[in-house]
Amino acid sequence: MTEIKLRNNVANTFAGNASSAIYRATTIEMIYFQFRKILELIALGSFVANKDLFSKAYKNFSKHWNARLLIKHIERINPDFYPRPIIQKQISVSESGPKQFEWLDRPDDYLTKAELLKLYVDCNNIMHAKNPYDSQVDYAMYEKKLSYWGSRIVNLLNAHYIRLVNDPNLYLIQIQMASLDTKPNYTIFAPYKI
16 A cells, blocks of 8 residues: 555646646656556555455465456455545544544545446557557547546545455554555454443
8 A cells, every 4th residue: 555655645646737847748747657557556555455365366466467267366356445435524523532533435536346347448548659550549638637636546445344265354554645654554453242
């Protein structure tokens, strides 16, 4: 999650013109390259958390690089792998006691699994040189989408929970993408036993 946060910062720096790769097309490609790496890290996150299980099923899982194939393989083992974004709403206002929050489902303003695959295709389309006799990359169109994709990634990952295979626990991940000084953290929630 730390790498995702750092790569998101790089994409924001280039998108906000605080830095550039001199040639505008190259700057846009750099941002989409960061998006692609983030998408792959989202998919690989489930591998990291379930390394033993996945390595038994796929001895060479580290060689998988295509997001479509990764997601297909991951879903076979853990259909519930994709992050579930939430909004944390504070419900207790006592300054002396512990803070209490309720989790609200995030509205449809985050990167869905279907959009992850679409963005991955966009990233691939912009990365490869085109046949000079074929249609060329529409950099203006890709540039218009930068803010949309960037905000959807942030909304997916900023605060989300995941479930692992054969694990009854729920893992709350808090990245706080906007705060560069704050490290990502997680909290484990175990089922209540009576």
